[in-house]
Amino acid sequence: MTGRFKGRTAFVTGGSRGIGKEIVKRFAEEGANVAIIDVNEQAVIETEKELAEKGFPIYTKIASVTEQEQIEQAMKEVYGAFGAIDILVNNAGVLRDNLLFKMTDDDWLTVMDVHLKGAFYACRAAQKYMVKQQYGRVINISSTSALGNRGQANYATAKAGIQGLTKTLAIELGPFGVTVNAVAPGFIETDMTKATAERIGVPFAELAKAKANEIPVGRIGRPEDIAQAVAFLADERSSFINGQVLYVAGGPEN
Template structure:
């Protein structure tokens, strides 16, 4: 038996991991609200989903803006139906060593990752409670365990793991599961930005990372989308409050 179709909101879905997750959940039969800062940037992803036989809309919102978040969630409910799947994927990096990191660097990363996930989860959970079913999956990172030059990003991603466990406790009795996926080194434009920051060719950086990964390669966006797909399934209803490290090996 296939899972029933649900309405899913995927944040940060204009490209990279978010776009891959949107496509995967659409393939699983869900209707998708593709959300990012600019609705126009989301249109190609939504159009590709529709062209493949799915149903999707593009929404624009800054996830750190309370009013914008509520408007986007309301628009999703009106155009697609009650959202009962939320993927908190929106994220940014502002990497620097602590003594060089500005307050703005700190606040902007916290705003998108932590405040954004809080605002989105709070806005969507009322629909999940009403429906008696829900799935929240937030994107953490192996950087949650500490990573040089990423005090802000590491703190935000570690915070999401605590946020996940707390929501799992609070929302479980309403049929809502809350989990996190923590990617390792994934080939995305964000990793390209890291290569540029380090002054290394992108391919060279990927090869260096792959050499330290037991499976012998860096990850792909589809690897992460597959993990998210599992957490969203009906058969994952007894798995909640967990962080799944998708990093190609046991050392995270």
């Protein structure tokens, strides 16, 4: 790995497991100071230990993206520790899948709060630092579900909203040297997709095989596939890519 992020600081929400953890590892391996906020205390402890043992500079905090004060305090502490906030990855997410007639108010609001309120709070907090330093990279994690997916009225709506937020902030923040882009993963092997398999009563291996048969490259995605895309958009040299949604799904999305 190169040191292309040496001296940069990356702030990743939901960075202790799955895709988020792989993104954090990628930044750390390429020289960045990394900061994680997450609500999963045990996963945060394990990830912090794993990275610290490798000598990577890391900040962690148990915090919820739905709590404005917690987000702003974490940003303040990260800036104090590392002197900058250069990269923000809005990765924190939850699933509350159900068909519309079964979906509860709580199913809807929980997904909206974590994905949309969380991304809004984090972007608003980070932009103060990025605008001041005239440099920043914001990468929001969307999903192919933004295009519509059965049983995910809440999740699809939230992920489509993330794309609208991305394009709007790209217009507002671009003049200050801050680019805002989104990565939209397809079917990725994570705890969330394994939980989906369990919910529908299908062994994960069977679900993965069925999905792989639908994907042109013939396999499902891995967290490192998403980390690669995020790192590409976070690169200094990607400064002319702004307001884009990069689908990482093994094939074209409509």
